[in-house]
Amino acid sequence: MGESGFTEQEEKVLKPFFTNLDKDIFVLTNLPEVVKGALFSRYSRSSKSLRRLLLEEFINDAETGFREMVALSEGMGDSQVVATKKAEEFYDRVLVGYGDDSVAELGGAHIACENVSNIASKYLEDSRIGISPLEKSTRYVYFDKKVNGKYLYHLEQDIMASRHTDLYISTCDSLFDSYAKLVEPTKKWLEEKFPRENDASDRAYSSTIRAKACDILRGFLPASTLTNVGLYGNGRSLEYLMAKMYSAGKELKEMDFIAGQMHSELSKVIPSFVKRARGQYGEPTIEFLAETRKGLQALAEKVSGNDKPEAREEVTITSYDKDAEEKVAAASLYPFTDLSFAQVKEKVKKMPRSERLKIIDEALKRRKNRRHKPGRGFEHAYYEFDLLCNYAAYRDLHRHRVLTQQRQDLTVKHGFDVPVEAEAIGFEKEFNEQMGNAAEAWKKISTDVGEKQAQYVVPFAYKIRWGVSLNLRELYHLVELRSTVQGHADYRRVVLKMLGEVKKVQPELVKHMKFVDFRGAKEIGLERLEAEKKTDKKLEELKKRHIGP
Secondary structure, three states: OOOOOOOOOHHHHHHHOOOOOOOOOOOOOOOOOHHHHHHHHHOOOOOOHHHHHHHHHOOOOOHHHHHHEEEEOOOOOOOOOOOOOHHHHHHHHHOOOOOOHOOOOOOOOEEEEEEEEEOHHHHHHHOOOEEEEEEEOOOOOOOOOEEOEOOOOOOOOOOOOOOEEEEHHHHHHHHHHHHHHHHHHHHHHHHHHHHOOOOHHHHHHHHOOOOOOOOHHHHHOOOEEEEEEEEEEHHHHHHHHHHHHHHOOOOHHHHHHHHHHHHHHHOOOHHHHHHHOOOHHHHHHHOOOHHHHHHHHHHHHHHHOOOOOOOOOOOOEEEEOOHHHHHHHHHHHHHHOOOHHHHHHHHHHHHHHHHHHHHHHHHHHHOOOOOOOOOHHHOOOOOEEEEEHHHHHHHHOOOOOOOOEEOOOOOOOOOOOOOHHHHHHOHHHHHHHHHHHHHHHHHHHHOOOHHHHHHOOOEOEEEEEEEEEEHHHHHHHHHHHHHOOOOOOOOOOHHHHHHHHHHHHHHHHHHOOOOOOHHHHHHOOOOOOHHHHHHHHHHHHHHHHHOOO
């Protein structure tokens, strides 16, 4: 026996599957996802170590079909092939009794969804937990190129089957034409207004100019614009995401197509974890979501009647906990007592307010940067906001998935934002005309085809209404992160207004929000330049580390 507790032969067999064999902390390698999930599931009901478990109950047990699922080379681990059929049999046979839902969280997959619309990308990224998405950014990538003579936007099937095909194509093409035509003039204007500083490298400066030009022009882009989304998720979350996409596909055909493609590809690598997205279990879920949506839509139309949307502020606080100070103070103390929560709350309630504020101060006064998060006691106070901001800014803030978010459909009913630089650069008139043309196209398509489908022709500059509920702890994170100058001015303005609304009603609870950049409400110029300079320093340090001076 070696130091690992395994024989020399056992070590040879196990070595490909773990980062080490003699430490208590290790990572699994070269194993199919279904095996990882099953292994951890069995782990919870065994006294054996994970490595011993893999050896004795998986590798050495012929009935598991392990060696057929993992095709090993002579070097024991130089390559692997997932035998899908054997994996399915293995899952059904070995995992019975371990709880399929929880086991499916122990295996995952990376999946790329390319050339999907900016309507579809929001559906893909809606999941709160279990899935981590990244999307091609309209802030750092130009969308001015044609492929095979065509701009990259989605041709929505129902619109293309209607009498508005030409209108839809001409509207989207025209929006892209303006965007593409203005890229160089916008860059030139920025370079003249903000000449390169001596301490900025060519790389940092050009990257900053590109980002600023993208920020200024992205309002032209229609929601049909194609993007790429990369997702990493566990099996359970991916399975539910596909069920939601299938359900949404009953209204928007693009969602059904994407769900089907995802299902087909994920079935090649984690088949057992995603098989219930359809079939006996999946179909009832799909119908439940679709029929519930339909029922609520009918009731909403009755309630709304013929009322027109009110002209509201960009940010409106609609609800907040009046006793937030008591809740936060009590919840912050609770883990450090052996009293019931009711007892702690009663004691805090009887305190003078000054004593409650001392507790809150104690919980926050040592923060040195925005990464020093308030404790979970701050999750006991909630705030609700009604937000009305342009779709481009919404897409950025949508990434905060911990928030409870509910968006309305994208329409032209709430107007649009004009880039503050449009007049100076000389495209304000063109911008307004393009927004007007898009609005006319939306009206015709929504009347004849439907408002769901008409979303695709709406430019990013138009405003979308969405409701947000979040706790105080998340408010700290959201405002301090999204107010930094590297961000787009539109969403910096939104989060600063959210902070302002809370300050009006509960200033003591946000006074420790010390890492807010209030320049977000002003014109700053090249917001990303300082960040790019820092990137230059990091690149130089890496070069020295790996290449030498």
